[in-house]
Amino acid sequence: MKITVIYNPAAGGGREALLRRFVTELEALGGSIRLYYTQGPADATRYLRALEDQGDCVVAVGGDGTTNEVINGLASGVALGVFATGTANVLAKELSLPKKPEAAARVVMEGKSVSISPGLLNGRRFIMMCGVGYDAWVVDRVNLPLKERLGKVAYALSMLSQIRRYGEQRYRLVVDGRPLDCFSAVITNGRFYGGSFILSKQANIVRPKLQVLLFQKPGVRFLLGCLWALLFGRMESVDGVTSVSAERIEIHCDGDEPLQADGDPAGRLPADIAVESEPMLVRVPADIVL
Numbered sequence: 001m002k003i004t005v006i007y008n009p010a011a012g013g014g015r016e017a018l019l020r021r022f023v024t025e026l027e028a029l030g031g032s033i034r035l036y037y038t039q040g041p042a043d044a045t046r047y048l049r050a051l052e053d054q055g056d057c058v059v060a061v062g063g064d065g066t067t068n069e070v071i072n073g074l075a076s077g078v079a080l081g082v083f084a085t086g087t088a089n090v091l092a093k094e095l096s097l098p099k100k101p102e103a104a105a106r107v108v109m110e111g112k113s114v115s116i117s118p119g120l121l122n123g124r125r126f127i128m129m130c131g132v133g134y135d136a137w138v139v140d141r142v143n144l145p146l147k148e149r150l151g152k153v154a155y156a157l158s159m160l161s162q163i164r165r166y167g168e169q170r171y172r173l174v175v176d177g178r179p180l181d182c183f184s185a186v187i188t189n190g191r192f193y194g195g196s197f198i199l200s201k202q203a204n205i206v207r208p209k210l211q212v213l214l215f216q217k218p219g220v221r222f223l224l225g226c227l228w229a230l231l232f233g234r235m236e237s238v239d240g241v242t243s244v245s246a247e248r249i250e251i252h253c254d255g256d257e258p259l260q261a262d263g264d265p266a267g268r269l270p271a272d273i274a275v276e277s278e279p280m281l282v283r284v285p286a287d288i289v290l
Contacts (some may be wrong), residue, residue, distance in 0.1 A: 010062075115282075137219075
């Protein structure tokens with residue numbers, strides 16, 4: 001198998017030893033490896049788009065942001081592999097991908113390929129989720145040097161700093177033609193959020209649908225109740241949270257508001273979100289049932 005490995009040395013503070021073990025195991029299993037170290041934001045996408053032959057599989061080694069860059073450069077018919085070494089690693093949790101490098105290499109070489117349908121946010125792919133409102137503010141304001149040093153702690157501090165803003169901005173979503181108002185929204189392709197927290201029990205990454213969670217009540221107390229419910233996987237049972245499946249979503253508001261996708265800043269409103277028409281292949285453990 002010809003494999004292109006894209007490594008983000010900044011993700012998770014750098015994991016050089018883990019990378020070496022991962023690549024060594026790929027080669028021991030018969031893989032032909034091309035390794036590339038990213039140089040900065042969006043570099044993985046640029047590099048892959050410039051390749052004439054990406055191989056049979058492109059492996060993202062880093063966090064969800066690295067995977068997002070890889071899928072936006074991935075050629076049609078080439079499988080995605082993931083060795084998660086980043087901060088949250090939501091996709092790895094969604095697909096039950098192993099943390100140890102040797103086991104992750106075996107998934108790439110000996111696992112199976114499944115089809116998933118990425119989302120599109122203003123024409124750019126996202127694999128797990130995008131959002132507007134509170135969670136987009138958190139991502140937009142996270143301290144990047146602190147994130148490199150402390151990981152999830154940087155997100156927690158940003159969450160605390162943005163709580164009092166919740167409810168000050170209203171958004172209009174058009175969900176498969178149906179207008180709905182809210183104070184924050186997350187559009188998710190999978191169940192998990194922030195690592196191991198279950199955001200939506202209705203979402204399914206192999207289904208060609210997105211799950212839209214709308215937070216339709218204002219107030220800090222309501223938001224804190226939602227965050228508490230998230231800890232126990234009960235977000236969709238909170239009064240004031242609406243969860244609907246959709247294929248197409250538009251988002252508008254009166255102000256200049258940020259967007260997030262897969263845990264990184266993703267531009268500003270307005271947003272046009274849809275399910276991509278062409279599924280993407282992802283390498284997963286042979287015994288997984290999605």
